[in-house]
Amino acid sequence: MEILLRAHEITKRFPGVLALDRVSFELRAGEIHALVGENGAGKSTLVNIFAGSFRPDSGTIELEGRPVQIRSPHHAHELGIRAVFQQLSLVPALTVAENIFLGRELTAPGLLRKAPMAAQTLAQLGLFDAGVLPTARVRDLTVPQRYLVEIAKATLERPKVLILDEPTASLTDRETNVLFQLVRELRTQGVGIIWITHRLEELYEIADRVTVMRDGRHVATLPVGETSTDRLITLMTGRQYEQIYPTLQPVPATASVVLEMRDIETAHGLRRVSFTLRSGEILGVGGLIGSGKHLLGRALVGLEPITGGELRLAGKLLDTERLSPQTMLQRGVMFFPADRRAEGLLTNRSVLENMTLAALERFERAGVLLDKRKERHTVEDFIRRLAIVPPHPLVRVRNLSGGNQQKVALARGLIRDTRIFVMEEPTQGIDVGAKIAIYQLLHDLAQQGAAILFITSDMLELLHVCHRVVVMFQGELVATIPHEDVSEERLLQYYFGHRREEGGQSSVDAA
Amino acid sequence: MLREVTATRVAAFGRFGRLRSVIDQLGLLPVLLIVLLVFFSIASPNFFTRANLSTILTQALFLIIVSVAQTLVLLTGGFDLSMGSSIALVSIIVGLQLLDHADSPTTGLLVATLVAIAVATGIGALNGLFVSLFRVPPFIVTLAMMTAVSGLALHVSRGVPIFGLPGYFSSTLYTGKIFGVPVPWVVTALVLLIMYVVLHWTRFGRYWYAIGSNAEAARLSGIAVRFYLFLAYTIAGVLVGITGLLLTARVGSGEPTLGASFPLESIAAAVLGGVSIRGGEGNLFGAALGAVFLVMLRNGMNIIGVSSYTQMIITGGLLVLAVIIDNWVHRER
Ligand SMILES: Nc1ncnc2c1ncn2[C@@H]1O[C@H](COP(=O)(O)OP(=O)(O)OP(=O)(O)O)[C@@H](O)[C@H]1O
Ligand SMILES: [Mg+2]
Numbered sequence: 001m002e003i004l005l006r007a008h009e010i011t012k013r014f015p016g017v018l019a020l021d022r023v024s025f026e027l028r029a030g031e032i033h034a035l036v037g038e039n040g041a042g043k044s045t046l047v048n049i050f051a052g053s054f055r056p057d058s059g060t061i062e063l064e065g066r067p068v069q070i071r072s073p074h075h076a077h078e079l080g081i082r083a084v085f086q087q088l089s090l091v092p093a094l095t096v097a098e099n100i101f102l103g104r105e106l107t108a109p110g111l112l113r114k115a116p117m118a119a120q121t122l123a124q125l126g127l128f129d130a131g132v133l134p135t136a137r138v139r140d141l142t143v144p145q146r147y148l149v150e151i152a153k154a155t156l157e158r159p160k161v162l163i164l165d166e167p168t169a170s171l172t173d174r175e176t177n178v179l180f181q182l183v184r185e186l187r188t189q190g191v192g193i194i195w196i197t198h199r200l201e202e203l204y205e206i207a208d209r210v211t212v213m214r215d216g217r218h219v220a221t222l223p224v225g226e227t228s229t230d231r232l233i234t235l236m237t238g239r240q241y242e243q244i245y246p247t248l249q250p251v252p253a254t255a256s257v258v259l260e261m262r263d264i265e266t267a268h269g270l271r272r273v274s275f276t277l278r279s280g281e282i283l284g285v286g287g288l289i290g291s292g293k294h295l296l297g298r299a300l301v302g303l304e305p306i307t308g309g310e311l312r313l314a315g316k317l318l319d320t321e322r323l324s325p326q327t328m329l330q331r332g333v334m335f336f337p338a339d340r341r342a343e344g345l346l347t348n349r350s351v352l353e354n355m356t357l358a359a360l361e362r363f364e365r366a367g368v369l370l371d372k373r374k375e376r377h378t379v380e381d382f383i384r385r386l387a388i389v390p391p392h393p394l395v396r397v398r399n400l401s402g403g404n405q406q407k408v409a410l411a412r413g414l415i416r417d418t419r420i421f422v423m424e425e426p427t428q429g430i431d432v433g434a435k436i437a438i439y440q441l442l443h444d445l446a447q448q449g450a451a452i453l454f455i456t457s458d459m460l461e462l463l464h465v466c467h468r469v470v471v472m473f474q475g476e477l478v479a480t481i482p483h484e485d486v487s488e489e490r491l492l493q494y495y496f497g498h499r500r501e502e503g504g505q506s507s508v509d510a511a
Numbered sequence: 512m513l514r515e516v517t518a519t520r521v522a523a524f525g526r527f528g529r530l531r532s533v534i535d536q537l538g539l540l541p542v543l544l545i546v547l548l549v550f551f552s553i554a555s556p557n558f559f560t561r562a563n564l565s566t567i568l569t570q571a572l573f574l575i576i577v578s579v580a581q582t583l584v585l586l587t588g589g590f591d592l593s594m595g596s597s598i599a600l601v602s603i604i605v606g607l608q609l610l611d612h613a614d615s616p617t618t619g620l621l622v623a624t625l626v627a628i629a630v631a632t633g634i635g636a637l638n639g640l641f642v643s644l645f646r647v648p649p650f651i652v653t654l655a656m657m658t659a660v661s662g663l664a665l666h667v668s669r670g671v672p673i674f675g676l677p678g679y680f681s682s683t684l685y686t687g688k689i690f691g692v693p694v695p696w697v698v699t700a701l702v703l704l705i706m707y708v709v710l711h712w713t714r715f716g717r718y719w720y721a722i723g724s725n726a727e728a729a730r731l732s733g734i735a736v737r738f739y740l741f742l743a744y745t746i747a748g749v750l751v752g753i754t755g756l757l758l759t760a761r762v763g764s765g766e767p768t769l770g771a772s773f774p775l776e777s778i779a780a781a782v783l784g785g786v787s788i789r790g791g792e793g794n795l796f797g798a799a800l801g802a803v804f805l806v807m808l809r810n811g812m813n814i815i816g817v818s819s820y821t822q823m824i825i826t827g828g829l830l831v832l833a834v835i836i837d838n839w840v841h842r843e844r
Binding site for chain 2 (some may be wrong): 120171262268325326330335337342343344345346347349353356358361364368369370372412
């Protein structure tokens with residue numbers, strides 16, 4: 001097959017950090033080439049160079065056999081290189097359609113041809129099923145929905161090279177499958193696709209070859225058929241892991257109910273949702289994009305106005321009209337938003353300031369001055385436990401890789417004394433090793449009596465990490481499944497709207 | 512460890528990384544300050560003298576306090592244009608009060624101080640209220656406040672200065688000394704110290720930085736964003752009141768147009784000193800240094816005979832330049 005893009009001995013040095021150390025990489029036309037590695041391995045840096053956002057310090061790039069210097073993102077577009085990054089680049093105030101055609105308004109004749117095509121792409125991606133219209137404003141969409149719009153935008157021009165930086169991080173199986181189809185179609189048209197992911201299991205379905213990076217270096221490039229997940233993990237981390245998911249300890253029968261929702265409704269979305277959460281329990285929430293699984297968490301902390309139903313915390317009825325993240329925090333409920341950059345992180349402040357922001361009272365001496373030593377110790381402890389690189393409290397969050405930023409956001413909630421965690425996609429973008437640490441941490445928390453609402457689009461997490469799983473479908477909670485009974489087929493059935501059966505109903509009552 | 516941080520910071524800056532990173536940390540200011548010193552010393556023998564340097568610093572004190580106040584508001588992502596007219600109103604009301612207490616220094620000073628702080632704090636609180644509770648953009652709120660308060664000051668004073676203030680006022684608050692140090696110096700030092708502690712050693716400071724950096728993240732971390740916004744404008748008001756009082760003592764009369772140039776100069780000082788106009792970044796010592804820089808520039812230009820109109824042009828140009836540099840240093844990659 002023809003070599004589309006070839007990078008030879010690319011080095012990118014940020015003084016102090018050698019992000020890429022003589023990395024060579026090649027992409028064939030009509031190939032899906034996966035790029036994997038731990039957080040901070042240099043994946044995003046490499047593709048940023050292809051996309052024109054960074055300039056390499058040394059090394060050469062050839063596109064279709066000709067040497068090129070990719071000068072800017074705009075130049076990359078002209079060369080036919082398109083990228084979708086971890087940080088989305090949509091304009092929130094514009095509509096879906098406007099965003100897709102942003103920068104192309106001038107080509108009026110082309111536009112007429114493309115409008116139906118865009119609509120088709122979006123429909124293919126399941127965006128319209130999820131209730132999103134081309135006229136919807138992007139700011140009203142959930143994070144995964146925005147991602148779909150972004151992908152639609154990037155694929156519209158049929159680029160030569162398509163770069164997807166962790167495209168499936170917040171997608172569930174259905175959307176992932178649709179994306180697979182779309183990408184395969186592009187492959188048959190000769191597009192070369194770079195696919196960065198931390199979900200190793202999806203490689204076998206989608207990728208042709210996989211390149212492993214570690215510490216800014218190229219470790220191996222293999223045909224997917226010749227590897228296994230275990231081998232990849234070893235290549236990525238230099239270590240072997242016995243067990244990814246910790247053994248679930250049962251929730252004690254005597255554990256009290258800490259949170260109860262009864263017939264909760266919201267203005268746009270949730271319909272008569274009821275469930276309970278017990279102390280020591282990890283309750284998974286699954287469902288397709290637009291199923292309301294994210295609304296559930298947001299409603300709980302007052303970010304989605306609740307229009308009906310009852311919410312009880314430790315048996316006490318709350319005034320649902322006056323919920324706010326702040327009052328919920330005071331009651332020990334911490335929310336982890338999925339859109340870390342927009343809602344979670346102070347990108348121009350240090351790791352330390354980000355981590356302790358929600359728990360500063362803990363570090364006050366005599367209630368006034370901050371005990372900076374104690375603060376620093378705590379932060380260093382979390383940096384170590386979550387393997388954040390570079391391991392320094394004073395680095396600005398803006399300079400961390402995507403996965404490491406994610407870990408910082410997570411640590412903030414863990415440092416604060418919290419009884420109920422409401423987590424939207426907590427392991428999104430995090431590498432295997434750190435995921436293992438986080439699962440363990442969540443289990444320890446649960447063992448100590450914390451309750452965790454674990455909203456995730458990763459089915460494996462629902463299968464392995466949660467004591468019970470509830471499934472959302474079109475704003476309704478359609479099933480509650482205890483850990484013993486969860487299976488992929490079962491989850492998928494409910495994802496696509498099968499109503500509760502025996503198992504589901506009875507476990508609701510049992511809870 | 513410091514070197515490590517520097518290194519990763521440098522990494523964020525891409526082209527001209529080193530230069531941008533150094534500016535990011537120290538500000539362009541120390542360099543500019545030295546350039547200025549050298550330039551004026553060569554240009555005029557009257558510049559680099561003990562007496563003149565001490566004049567510069569004494570003049571700078573007032574701008575320093577206002578710049579610290581401005582920094583506080585800038586950190587939260589806002590700014591305050593009403594500080595100048597607030598100083599004018601303080602000056603008029605202090606003047607009127609002093610006339611009523613011409614013969615009793617203790618009462619007079621007490622009343623003047625209380626009134627000065629009360630008036631300016633009230634204005635700051637009002638700004639804070641509109642910005643936080645009603646979510647009116649700081650630009651609109653403080654511009655409107657500037658106009659209204661300035662009108663009020665002119666109205667109350669009928670547009671003329673209030674002369675004949677009792678002599679004890681200036682001799683206590685301007686030339687008076689505490690342990691041999693002039694009162695304005697002591698006050699400025701205290702303001703810097705207290706505000707430093709508040710900004711860097713208490714949660715208040717952390718919250719202000721957080722709000723300016725990402726208000727939504729701050730809210731989701733349980734910070735009462737509106738309250739802290741309100742507080743920032745109010746505390747800035749307190750500092751403005753103090754400045755109004757000291758400045759009135761210095762000029763010796765109640766002036767209805769006192770401090771008109773402060774809003775712009777304080778923003779320029781802060782931004783030159785590395786405080787980001789977009790909030791969440793910078794510190795008060797940079798701002799204080801920026802104030803010294805501006806005053807030194809004015810002083811030097813006076814000495815070498817630059818006309819005051821030209822000076823205005825230069826100050827305006829400098830503000831734009833400072834913002835451009837701020838953009839360059841703090842731009843997201
Ligand atoms: N702008 C920057 N300034 C300083 N360091 C940076 C910058 N961007 C990346 N780095 C550093 O370069 C290294 C590689 O980062 P990169 O974003 O490429 O990682 P990644 O493989 O994409 O990780 P992740 O899976 O977490 O997204 C990291 O150590 C990171 O801290
Ligand atoms: Mg990355």
